[in-house]
Amino acid sequence: MIITIIIFAVILSLLVFVHELGHFVTARKFGVGVEEFGFGLPPRIIGLQIFRKKKMARIITEEKKTEISISEMDDGTIEAKEITSDEIKEVDKVVVIDKKWRWVGGKYKSVDGEPVIYSLNWIPIGGFVKIKGEEGGDGADPTSFVGKPIWKRCIILAAGVIMNVLLCMVLLSIGFGIGMPASVDGQPKGAIVTNGKIQIIEVLDSSSAKLAGLKAGDVIASVDGRSIASVNNLRNYFANKEGQTVNISIIRQGQEIKSNVKVEKQKDYVGIGVGLAETATVRYPWYLAIWMGIKTTCIWIRAIVVAFVSIIRNLIIRAPIGVELAGPVGIAVMTGQAAKMGIAYVLQFAALLSINLAIINILPFPALDGGRILFLVIEKVRRRAVKQELENLVHNIGFILLMILVLAVTYKDVVRYGGQILGALKKVIGA
DSSP states (O other): OHHHHHHHHHHHHHHHHHHHHHHHHHHHHTTOOEEEEEEEEEEEEEEEEEOOOOOEEEEEETTTTEEEEEEEOTTSOEEEEEEEOTTOOOOSOOEEEOOOEEEEOTTOOOOTTSOOEEEEEEEEEEEEEEETTTTOOOTTOTTSGGGSOHHHHHHHHHHHHHHHHHHHHHHHHHHHHHOEEEEOTTOOTTOEEEEEEEEEEEEOTTSHHHHTTOOTTOEEEEETTBOOOOHHHHHHHHHTTTTOEEEEEEEETTEEEEEEEEOEEOSSSEESSEEEEEEEEEEOOHHHHHHHHHHHHHHHHHHHHHHHHHHHHHHHTTOOOOSOOOOHHHHHHHHHHHHHHOHHHHHHHHHHHHHHHHHHHTSSOTTSHHHHHHHHHHHHHHTSOOOHHHHHHHHHHHHHHHHHHHHHHHHHHHHHHHHHHHHHHHHHHTO
16 A cells, blocks of 8 residues: 555656656746746755856945956856945955855745746655746746746647656556566567557446456466467357357456356357457567657557547437546546556556646647647737636636546546545555
């Protein structure tokens, strides 16, 4: 239980931190001021400001009541400024400034023009970035978010999504490099295939397999006590058993489960109503692993987009959604299940979460990055920005709706997985 919570927190922190890092890097690249870049969520424990290395000498003369400031710039050049004032009282004083960094406390607020605060915060999940002018401000300020061209603001907002896509590619590339479960059909030359198995990838509604409790992801170990070498062999075996009941032994999360399933005539074949695939642990040399990481990410993007379109369409026409949505509790439970199966499954699960986070965030819904980009598109078309108060109101309403959805899905998760969570807690406390 504790290990599951730790792994869940690490994965979630990685996904959010990488997302916010994308916003941070592009904002800095485009010259937008950043007040704070934090690991974890506030309140702040401590922060660090890193100053650029500069040497400045200040010389004050008595005769002219003049202050001459001499600064060494980043490129090595010298800049001198002369200021005359009757308020200058110090005489012939030289001050040398060469400060590289300083710590700041939890209540410290950055002043405009000061370096970024890199902070460590009390809630150790994810991270955040406070960009100057993101919530509105002076459009004439060249260091403010609102003072930048629309195309630059769009890139800054989309950078988090892009980073999550890249993270998915990296995690999958690492996974394929050490060996990950995959279909053995059409694997490129150079792939090393081990631990072949027949796996259920789909269970049809109202089928005998559904009634028997079989689930997608189950591995078929044997049928009537016989080992099956391939999907074709299994289909041929079912073809000769029409109307009969077979005993199927499956492996689910490391446990063997036996079920009696009736073989029935389907639309165009005889079977138990499942989709099957031959899978194995597939490992690639590093150059192929990178290519497979990129290729698999693109395949997942297409599949997830199609699934989202289907969900939205079914909501509009009031049809059954057809998929189960998972919230934080459900994801935590699935994290524990993946952890039990090994590091390759954890990497694959984290990559899937990362690409889902990217696609959800780019949706044109208020409070999400896609919703903010939509307002920029409207600004481009209208040639003037929507009133900041109205935009903030829309995003706040969108955020509230998202929180309501999260609470609703979390409630369903607790109802669905409450028994598993309670059992795990009892083991932890020894009850």
